[in-house]
Amino acid sequence: MLMIPLLVLASLLDPVWPRARCSPSQGCDPRQRRDAGGRGGVYEHLGGAPRRRKLYCATKYHLQIHPNGRIDGSLEENNPFSIMEITAVDVGVVAIKGLFSGKYLAMNDKGRLYASEVFNKECEFVERIHELGYNTYASRQHFTEQPVPPGTKRRATVRRQWYISINGKGRPRRGFKTRSTDKASLFLPRVLGNKDHEMVRKLRDIQGAHHTHHQQGRRGERRRRRHRDREGYEKMSWI
Incomplete structure (x- = not known):
């Protein structure tokens, strides 16, 4: 009589309990993952970095x-x-x-x-x-x-x-x-190859420098706009 409660407790504690395979009558996912190394296989990776x-x-x-x-x-x-x-x-x-x-x-x-x-x-x-x-x-x-x-x-x-x-x-x-x-x-x-990686690094450096220059230009434009607004406000206050 003691064995039955122990088996029930073991089944609840064990996270890796074997699961039965889906029968044809069950609604299983029809898109089964296949080995990408086989003939005519399909790459199954999805998302992530390119x-x-x-x-x-x-x-x-x-x-x-x-x-x-x-x-x-x-x-x-x-x-x-x-x-x-x-x-x-x-x-x-x-x-x-x-x-x-x-x-x-x-x-x-x-x-x-x-x-x-x-x-x-x-x-x-x-x-x-x-x-x-x-x-x-x-x-x-x-x-x-x-x-x-x-x-x-x-x-x-x-x-x-x-x-x-x-x-x-x-x-x-x-x-x-x-x-x-x-x-x-x-x-x-x-x-x-190594030369390809070097070209990619140079491209990233150019893009990073261009992005930094663009950001600095936008910040400078905002400062100039604030300066113009301040000057306009000061002129209006003297009227």
Whole structure:
């Protein structure tokens, strides 16, 4: 008789009590977390600081975003415009921003890549891991709906993704012409080297100096405004 109260007490004190798995009839979260290292896996990180990477295409070009909005590839190892900030905006969905250009990579409804000043729906890309560590980035907003041949036991249409792609000449390809298996659509996220980090530090120093100068200018303008107001008040008092 003493064992039953002891078992009940142990179950209340033990915080790590095994839980039964959800049955198909239960309302479990259908979005199960998967291993990001597997084939065709999806990055499950969400939020936090952006990852600074250089997207190295299998065609030997680094994706870069110019300040004037041009998108292309670069063969240079230490090109500042190829340094990207990759930020998760949803599970498996990222935004890609050029650190030095300050613009977001986006794809329009014509399948063309462009640089956007502000983040919008066309800046969202589905990030998937493939073999040998390469990733693909498919537009979340734009794709092609293709009909399925009659007689197949599948849905009426199938979605064909539009991918970020850089061809063998360093030029971006139209999204509807891409495949996930093309070399031009495979990107290796490279960590920054020492020279890249040095360029980032210089950029931060310039931005910090500019911010300080701007703040000092605003404080000076407020002092001048207060001085003008004080002079106006003194003149009014003599009338």
